[in-house]
Amino acid sequence: MRTFAIISMLAWRNLWRNHRRTIVMVSAITIGVWAMIFMSALMRGMVNDMVRDGIRALPGHVQVHHPDFRDDPSILNLIPTSDSVLTAAFSQAGFDGWSSRVKVPAVISSERESRGVTLIGVDPALERSLDAVGSQIAEGRNLEDVNDGGVVIGRKLADRLDTEIGKRIVLMSQDPDNEIADRGYRIVGLFEASLEQVEESFVFVAKATLQKMLRIEDQVTEIAVLASDYRNLEALTEQVTGLAGENVEVLPWQKLNSYLGSMLKVMDGFVLVWMIVIFLALSFGLVNTLAMAVFERVREIGLMLALGMRPSNILGQIIVESLLLLVFGLILGNVLAWASIVPLQDGIDISAVAQGMEMFGASSVLYPALELKDMITANVIVLVLGFFASLSPAWRASRYEPIEAITKI
């Protein structure tokens, strides 16, 4: 410890002995760290967008269904407990948001076209807290209450059906006795979503109106609950299980949409791999810089050893030199990443490749997400792996025989 001051001073001064080399190396580390954090923010932004859109299309982070509903999402697989009992229980639970729904496959017909859709009967008051796709009304109005006689469809679906607000459509499904259940609705609103597929697939009507049409009084097919943190759902899932009654399946969104769930995990791994790949490229420069610095100072190192400095002090000096380079690069890289991401947080328009992005479920505006954990990961990777990368030249320097080093030409 007593030699730390002299080691640090020597490391610092040696760093600036060859300004150009140090500046090039610090610049390389800065750009590498920036690339790690910036690209992670873009990837996180894309995944967050996909997850957010995916959850809004479901919507709800934890959902309750009949155990067979996921395999056969029909009216036959209703939640056994009545809607009023469930409402009484869930209203008291203090969730950030929740809603009960009737969700069935249906056919929608306009005067000209018919299409298969997912028909969802909602309570508009409860849905507002969930920020579901249907609540983003682009034209017209939203559903007003559970007895509203109108229907809200996606703008794209309206185009497909060649219809518009004010016109009537017919929705047809089947009741629990396998009889045709249908009803005419007037289009009162058009919603927009970031994915066209969502606009074409979902049709929203009032819950009580749909229950009457399907002849399932006071029963629902789905309960959706909103979480404050969409990644950590274990406690919430447990709480919902306690409230949902018997013979139901309570699942978090990752299991309801396994593609999105696994995408999130894959992206975590991808970010880590990306960071390590960037560092490996950097490490060649770092090792080369340190090896050159050691090679240029062989006689000086020999002199210090001859004067009584221990090999461990030489090792420490080279490592401190490496860490100083890394710390400079990290500070500048973090600042640069922050400075380049913050102005882009209102979104980057990638509409030129929007169709391709939609294949992955991402929208045409990318919102970079600068996450503290990614910054910490990048910093830890650079520092820890940088430390190990500097060990080789540092070890070589400390192994010199003083007299051989002093006389080295």
Next chain:
Amino acid sequence: MIAVRCIDLCKTYRQGDQDIKALDHVNLEIKSGGFVCLSAPSGGGKTTLLNAIGGLDSPDSGEVWIAGRRIDNLSKGELAQLRLTQIGFVFQAYNLIPVLTARENVEFVMQVQGVPAAERQDKSTAILQEVGLEGLEDRRPAAMSGGQQQRVAVARAIVSRPELVLADEPTANLDSKTSDGLMELFVELNQHHNTTFIIATHDQRVMSYARRLIRMLDGRIVDDINQQAA
């Protein structure tokens, strides 16, 4: 008291297909406060002997004793500690650390020894004054002449009052005037501080300052002259 004792030292180097005997059964005793010159033509073994005495090189056989302690069988760490605390070195060239100022170079050994900053400052100021470098404390080696650099090296070698100073061709890169100045400084330090000096050289002017002159040839001591007596 005996400062340095070498018993039957042998050291052989391999050069191509040939074995070169750098030290050939060298026996030597130097008393504390001695001022000794080792003289030999190039390849005569003087630097090898100096390095063996300083713990920088290990002999193939024989024993080296410094101040009553055998050092040829010490570990690297123990040798580093010995060099740090008991021996001062002045080399022919590359004597100073280029990124440190004259004062910092002088303080380097003390700093590694763990001497407090205030004490280091006092000692380095005094020693730099003693070697005639007052006012140049904050200059880096590149901004000093060869003679000034050697004086800084001497100051560093003696600042922590080692029992033994080993100097390998200390005047090789200096002009005659500067060489005389440096040797007078060595003599003065030897007399004032009773420091033992062993200087390897083939410069006749340097040899004339020594009280004892040891001549070597092909790794053997061929002459040992007490010049004071002569």
